[in-house]
Amino acid sequence: xxxxxxxxxxxxxxxxRRANVSIGTVDRxxxxxxxxxxxxxxxxxxxxxxxxxxxxLLAQRLATRKTLRIATLIPIGSAExxxxxxxxxxxxxxxxxxxxxxxxxxxxxxxxxxIGSFVEKTGIILQSEPDGILLAPSFIxxxxxxxxxxxxxNIPYVLIDSDLPNNESxxxxxxxxxxxxxxxxxxxxxxxxxxxxILIVNISREIDGxxxxxxxxxxxxxxxxxxxxxPAIRKIDIRKTDVESIDNCLSEEFxxxxxxxxxxxxxxxxxxxxRYLEKTEKKVLLIGYxxxxxxLAYLKKGMIDFLICQKPxxxxxxxxxxxYQYLAYGIVPPPKEFMPIxxxxxxxxxxxxx
Amino acid sequence: xxxxxxxxxxxxxxxxRRANVSIGTVDRxxxxxxxxxxxxxxxxxxxxxxxxxxxxLLAQRLATRKTLRIATLIPIGSAExxxxxxxxxxxxxxxxxxxxxxxxxxxxxxxxxxIGSFVEKTGIILQSEPDGILLAPSFIxxxxxxxxxxxxxNIPYVLIDSDLPNNESxxxxxxxxxxxxxxxxxxxxxxxxxxxxILIVNISREIDGxxxxxxxxxxxxxxxxxxxxxPAIRKIDIRKTDVESIDNCLSEEFxxxxxxxxxxxxxxxxxxxxRYLEKTEKKVLLIGYxxxxxxLAYLKKGMIDFLICQKPxxxxxxxxxxxYQYLAYGIVPPPKEFMPIxxxxxxxxxxxxx
DNA sequence: TAAATTTACGGGTACGTACACGATGTATTT
DNA sequence: AAATACATCGTGTACGTACCCGTAAATTTA
Numbered sequence: 001x002x003x004x005x006x007x008x009x010x011x012x013x014x015x016x017r018r019a020n021v022s023i024g025t026v027d028r029x030x031x032x033x034x035x036x037x038x039x040x041x042x043x044x045x046x047x048x049x050x051x052x053x054x055x056x057l058l059a060q061r062l063a064t065r066k067t068l069r070i071a072t073l074i075p076i077g078s079a080e081x082x083x084x085x086x087x088x089x090x091x092x093x094x095x096x097x098x099x100x101x102x103x104x105x106x107x108x109x110x111x112x113x114x115i116g117s118f119v120e121k122t123g124i125i126l127q128s129e130p131d132g133i134l135l136a137p138s139f140i141x142x143x144x145x146x147x148x149x150x151x152x153x154n155i156p157y158v159l160i161d162s163d164l165p166n167n168e169s170x171x172x173x174x175x176x177x178x179x180x181x182x183x184x185x186x187x188x189x190x191x192x193x194x195x196x197x198i199l200i201v202n203i204s205r206e207i208d209g210x211x212x213x214x215x216x217x218x219x220x221x222x223x224x225x226x227x228x229x230x231p232a233i234r235k236i237d238i239r240k241t242d243v244e245s246i247d248n249c250l251s252e253e254f255x256x257x258x259x260x261x262x263x264x265x266x267x268x269x270x271x272x273x274x275r276y277l278e279k280t281e282k283k284v285l286l287i288g289y290x291x292x293x294x295x296l297a298y299l300k301k302g303m304i305d306f307l308i309c310q311k312p313x314x315x316x317x318x319x320x321x322x323x324y325q326y327l328a329y330g331i332v333p334p335p336k337e338f339m340p341i342x343x344x345x346x347x348x349x350x351x352x353x354x
Numbered sequence: 355x356x357x358x359x360x361x362x363x364x365x366x367x368x369x370x371r372r373a374n375v376s377i378g379t380v381d382r383x384x385x386x387x388x389x390x391x392x393x394x395x396x397x398x399x400x401x402x403x404x405x406x407x408x409x410x411l412l413a414q415r416l417a418t419r420k421t422l423r424i425a426t427l428i429p430i431g432s433a434e435x436x437x438x439x440x441x442x443x444x445x446x447x448x449x450x451x452x453x454x455x456x457x458x459x460x461x462x463x464x465x466x467x468x469i470g471s472f473v474e475k476t477g478i479i480l481q482s483e484p485d486g487i488l489l490a491p492s493f494i495x496x497x498x499x500x501x502x503x504x505x506x507x508n509i510p511y512v513l514i515d516s517d518l519p520n521n522e523s524x525x526x527x528x529x530x531x532x533x534x535x536x537x538x539x540x541x542x543x544x545x546x547x548x549x550x551x552i553l554i555v556n557i558s559r560e561i562d563g564x565x566x567x568x569x570x571x572x573x574x575x576x577x578x579x580x581x582x583x584x585p586a587i588r589k590i591d592i593r594k595t596d597v598e599s600i601d602n603c604l605s606e607e608f609x610x611x612x613x614x615x616x617x618x619x620x621x622x623x624x625x626x627x628x629r630y631l632e633k634t635e636k637k638v639l640l641i642g643y644x645x646x647x648x649x650l651a652y653l654k655k656g657m658i659d660f661l662i663c664q665k666p667x668x669x670x671x672x673x674x675x676x677x678y679q680y681l682a683y684g685i686v687p688p689p690k691e692f693m694p695i696x697x698x699x700x701x702x703x704x705x706x707x708x
Numbered sequence: 709t710a711a712a713t714t715t716a717c718g719g720g721t722a723c724g725t726a727c728a729c730g731a732t733g734t735a736t737t738t
Numbered sequence: 739a740a741a742t743a744c745a746t747c748g749t750g751t752a753c754g755t756a757c758c759c760g761t762a763a764a765t766t767t768a
Contacts (some may be wrong), residue, residue: 183701347537350533351533351694366726377725
């Protein structure tokens with residue numbers, strides 16, 4: 001560690017010297033605060049651009065003793081799926097890092113099965129008057145309504161996990177659902193012969209609202225629509241998510257249809273399908289979603305062949321960082337930030353970063 | 355943006371007040387600099403731990419006007435492969451971010467085909483007395499020798515891309531080559547029938563020294579060794595890297611061997627194989643390495659099916675960050691940081707982050 | 709034209725830490 | 739007992755920026 005070999009870093013002081021004004025005036029000019037003559041301001045800004053002045057962010061944040069408060073609203077991890085632990089982890093990570101920079105993050109949670117809880121929490125958040133909001137929307141209409149309110153109150157918000165129609169958020173960081181379905185079909189295409197059949201399985205209480213699944217299915221089908229020869233594709237919607245109902249629906253399907261070679265489950269509930277296939281000793285290839293404990297168990301056993309993952313931890317982390325950068329430095333993020341579509345198998349899950 | 359609601363952040367000043375000493379003494383005690391009575395020091399440290407004092411990193415780096423200098427040494431991007439542009443990009447990214455924190459990064463390059471250039475550059479680097487070094491080793495012996503010198507001079511160094519035997523570096527950030535070969539075999543296993551044959555292709559001037567390739571091949575074979583039924587595996591080593599030589603070698607192989615269904619190329623030169631296969635209109639599945647322009651072109655066309663990628667940009671970026679954290683804050687990184695093994699196809703490359 | 713007001717600008721202090729220097733006190737030497 | 743050495747500690751300044759406050763100059767009003 002050797003001492004500074006100062007490369008004459010220009011600061012506000014040097015600018016003041018060159019412009020023959022005080023540093024106070026330079027400060028006002030740069031932040032175009034009132035109280036500086038037009039001519040003086042132009043002169044100062046002239047020098048600022050000449051010297052390509054870059055403010056020292058350290059000193060800046062040290063001097064502005066502002067505390068930015070960011071509220072996050074995501075579903076709470078349920079017993080049925082541990083998926084939402086991942087985004088929460090990303091939030092915690094951002095919280096730890098940013099606490100050094102005077103950022104406070106307040107996490108809020110809603111019940112994915114209760115619209116009321118969602119509306120309730122949005123009210124509480126608005127009351128706390130945060131400087132920015134990160135939202136993982138589930139209920140389309142209510143979320144759109146909430147986002148309008150944020151817009152009106154001039155509170156910037158970012159979305160993760162799922163985008164909203166006609167969205168005007170500062171940023172969306174999440175998957176392109178269509179593409180992930182498309183990729184799944186591409187993978188499936190390697191696994192089937194023309195005479196084989198493919199089964200798409202949607203498992204969700206409300207498949208209409210959750211257009212998640214439909215977009216993935218659409219992507220999946222679109223891939224095969226483009227091929228000249230395509231296997232037969234069947235699909236079932238399972239609207240009761242308990243084990244027994246799922247077993248029944250699958251049993252029925254496998255009784256009626258022979259030659260199913262690949263099963264594509266459009267969300268993280270793939271483990272329940274794996275459970276069924278294991279129990280009934282069916283030899284089919286299985287593709288599903290999300291790096292969660294339940295699924296990994298079956299991935300290791302070889303019951304699940306491919307998991308499509310979209311870095312939920314990083315989604316939340318990046319969302320907050322984008323918000324932070326905007327609030328603290330005025331950096332406007334790109335409106336859409338699509339996450340990579342990762343393929344996780346039993347031979348690479350051990351080094352996967354969720 | 356609302357004003358600070360100071361949550362009485364404890365600083366060195368508050369500690370000084372409580373301990374009835376000056377902030378100067380607290381400073382000495384914390385950094386255990388000399389000049390503090392044993393009793394006083396203990397008292398101060400007592401209070402420090404009671405208050406769970408966390409130094410303000412902003413103020414710290416603002417006050418210590420040290421400039422840390424990090425030298426990086428990687429191969430220069432050659433006409434034959436653009437691979438090394440990626441790590442360089444990671445270096446540049448780190449450089450941009452860290453310039454705010456008083457870190458200077460000096461990139462050096464060597465010619466991957468010239469041991470002399472490597473040795474020469476290591477000499478220049480040592481002469482510049484950097485505070486830390488990031489190295490992408492190619493020549494095993496010379497690199498080991500260089501690392502010993504660093505050790506002796508007490509200059510911390512980190513490795514990327516490829517580890518060294520008996521390595522004592524501060525950190526290695528890169529792929530686990532064996533695992534990546536193993537994964538490739540797993541993918542290949544979905545693509546073949548028992549009667550099919552698999553061809554492994556090593557393309558490199560010095561396959562002995564470049565044990566890269568051998569480790570991957572080892573991982574690949576190991577996978578099939580564990581299976582009860584395995585396809586026949588053939589392999590060829592191509593030691594001349596010009597187009598003509600590669601064409602000849604491949605022609606010979608495909609003339610002598612029928613039923614080759616999958617070709618596994620153990621490095622980024624897979625595009626040259628794709629070129630051959632395209633020209634000769636062979637219908638085989640192709641697996642190779644690295645997200646580089648040459649390969650992407652064939653990926654899009656469907657001539658390459660899978661590319662295994664290991665985030666070279668991030669490797670370099672993380673390596674430098676690890677070095678920075680160590681030099682600036684004394685944070686010791688984990689010795690090995692294995693990168694994820696990513697599977698890139700023509701349906702997900704557009705959102706891949708190299 | 710003098711007084712009142714507004715506008716423009718400089719000076720000073722604070723943020724939290726590091727470090728040089730100087731001022732104490734205590735122990736050792738002559 | 740005085741002189742010296744040394745250990746211990748406090749003070750002051752600096753890092754680069756923000757922001758408050760006071761004052762001088764320019765402008766308007768009486």
